Amino acid sequence: MVKKPKRWGRVVRKPRVYLALAVPLAIPLFLAAVRSQPEFGNATAASVAPLPLRYDALRPFRTQLPEHAMLLTMEQDDTLDSVLVDGGLSSHDSALLTREFAKSIDVRRLRPGHLLRFHYDAANRVDSVQMKVTGWGEIGALRSGDGFSVSPHPALPHSVETTVSAVIDTSLYDALRGSGENPALVQQLVDIFQWDIDFFELHRGDAFSLVVTKNYVGGDLVGYGPVTAARFTHKGTTYEAFRDATPGGGPGYYARTGTPLRKQFLKAPLKFTxxxxxxxxxxxxxxxxxxxxxxxxxxxxxxxxxxxxxxxxxxxxxxxxxxxxxxxxxxxxxxxxxxxxxxxxxxxxxxxxxxxxxxxxxxxxxxxxxxxxxxxxxxxxxxxxxxxxxxLKSITPDPLGGDALRRFRAEVARLTPKLSEPARELAEKAVQQRALF
Known part of the structure; x- marks a missing residue:
């Protein structure tokens, strides 16, 4: 039976106790999720030389939880300091370790769901602490004399170009959420097609596909790059946009012919009204x-x-x-x-x-x-x-030409297949949607 560490500072809430008792079940599920993360190439990051620690004590989260260990998760209203106290550190040690962690991560912005693993020595004293920081990586601390030696391990960033597609039922916002994406992409779509589509008048059955780069750190989505191609079907009319950032043209969005989408006048002076x-x-x-x-x-x-x-x-x-x-x-x-x-x-x-x-x-x-x-x-x-x-009939700026147009056409040829397959599926769904109303 694992001996539980003494608690200082406050009483551990029941959900924490349940989590500790459920570790044998929770860890395999967590490990499976981590192992299922896709591998990405061409990733670059500044190398971080670990401190000369006994890092074998700071086992990665991917390994089986040792016998004398406990896993805690940050909950609503928790701070890093309070969770460290829950894990068995004294108020003095938790404050010390919080200051050390703050040299590598912003401890004030930690949110519920972050995982901390505590390892205990034979005297039931915290020997090491390891934390998985969403969108950053892992940071570990190993007891050294009267203090701790801290070793930060930021994860490698990587990017994936992906296609996002959806049919609108209630709103553009809900359609993006329903496709599993962050509604932050709404503003990009509005900015791209604002000269041609009145986003105050979207209809049920309207559909879109877009190609965008998703940026990850350690398997966590941390943001999107600019949309590189988009197709939007609104009231039966299909609009397309391809991003060009070459010296001769961009950055900006163009029809496949090289004609800019940007007009002299916006359709409206307000975003949503x-x-x-x-x-x-x-x-x-x-x-x-x-x-x-x-x-x-x-x-x-x-x-x-x-x-x-x-x-x-x-x-x-x-x-x-x-x-x-x-x-x-x-x-x-x-x-x-x-x-x-x-x-x-x-x-x-x-x-x-x-x-x-x-x-x-x-x-x-x-x-x-x-x-x-x-x-x-x-x-x-x-x-x-x-x-x-x-x-108001808007005046369109000059189209791309010369080398800029040739480079642009090559990019359009690369991106079009990424839009086409989802578009056919969406068209069928859109027809079904319109048939219902």
């Missing part, structure tokens, strides 16, 4: 109570929602007026002006003469001036004449 009032020559004003033209599009959104300029330009007005409230006017070349009305405030440092780039945050949604609720009134003029922003 809804249209509450459209462009009209004869609209009943909710405040003034009479009919008059509404020369813009109203986007309903909470106060404080960031507002972006829809094209590169220069701020020519940023002030308050009784009707428009806080408003901004941006001039784009010598032809177009865009207006952003009823703002709660302007972006820090923004003033007349400020140069802005497409997508820059210039202000925040409010309800200043003649407004009955929080919204953005977005307007566009062409040579002084009001245009319906939804019908």
């Amino acid at each position: 809804r249209i509450t009032s459209g462009f009209s020559k004869h609209r009943f004003h909710p405040v003034l109570k009479y009919f008059r033209p509404h020369n813009g599009i109203d986007y309903g959104a909470p106060i404080g929602t960031p507002v972006m300029t829809t094209a590169d330009g220069v701020v020519v007005e940023a002030r308050y007026s009784p009707g428009e409230g806080n408003f901004i006017r941006v001039r784009h070349s010598s032809r177009y002006d865009t207006y952003y009305l009823h703002l709660s405030r302007f972006a820090k440092g923004l003033k007349r003469g400020t140069r802005v780039a497409q997508g820059d945050v210039i202000g925040y949604v409010g309800m200043t001036g003649l407004a009955t609720g929080p919204h953005l009134d977005y307007r566009v003029t062409d040579g002084g004449h009001w245009l319906n922003p939804l019908n």
Whole structure:
């Protein structure tokens, strides 16, 4: 029978006791999961020379748990210091070891689920501690005299290019989660297709495939690289995008012909919102109570929602007026002006003469001036004449050419098969989805 270590500082909660008793069952399952991690080539990392320790005492997590050992997991509201105390260290030793670990890892950002293994000597004193740090590697400590010698072992980073595919049922966010991916990819898709697809109007049965690099450290997903290719079917129309980062063209996204997807104007000045009032020559004003033209599009959104300029330009007005409230006017070349009305405030440092780039945050949604609720009134003029922003025909920058186009076409040829197979399966699912509704 394994003798349990004495506890200092606080009583161990029951779930911890259950975990210790279940170690013979938990370890084989954990080891199987670790062994199932795929192998990846071409990984690079700075080599870390281990300290001259008796590292055989710090056995890797992949080996069978020794007899005089216990495995603990960090739980909600735990700190590294508190778990070390639970494992049998004195308050002095746990504080000392926490400081030593902090030289290699950010101990303040450790979250529930991290595993610590304690090994005990014949006197039932903690002889070594080993910790598996998600997204980083392992770190070990071996008792040495009155203190501990610490040996960090960061894992090798590796990357995998993979295809992600899904059919939308409720939302783009849920579709990505349902495919087993992090919804962080939502913003990449929105940024890629924002000039062609209105993401406020996605339909059930819309489908997408994308090729992206997933970055791992020690088997843990730590993030995504940029999407290198994407295909999005929206209301029966398929859009494609391929990333180019060559000196002659990118970085940016292009159709397979080499034509940029980026247009002079974004489709909307807000990321996520809804249209509450459209462009009209004869609209009943909710405040003034009479009919008059509404020369813009109203986007309903909470106060404080960031507002972006829809094209590169220069701020020519940023002030308050009784009707428009806080408003901004941006001039784009010598032809177009865009207006952003009823703002709660302007972006820090923004003033007349400020140069802005497409997508820059210039202000925040409010309800200043003649407004009955929080919204953005977005307007566009062409040579002084009001245009319906939804019908604005954008100017496309020059396409790729020469060597840049040849390199781009080679990359398109490589990536297209990665999109095609999932796309056929998704098309069948999309047809089935539409047939149900």
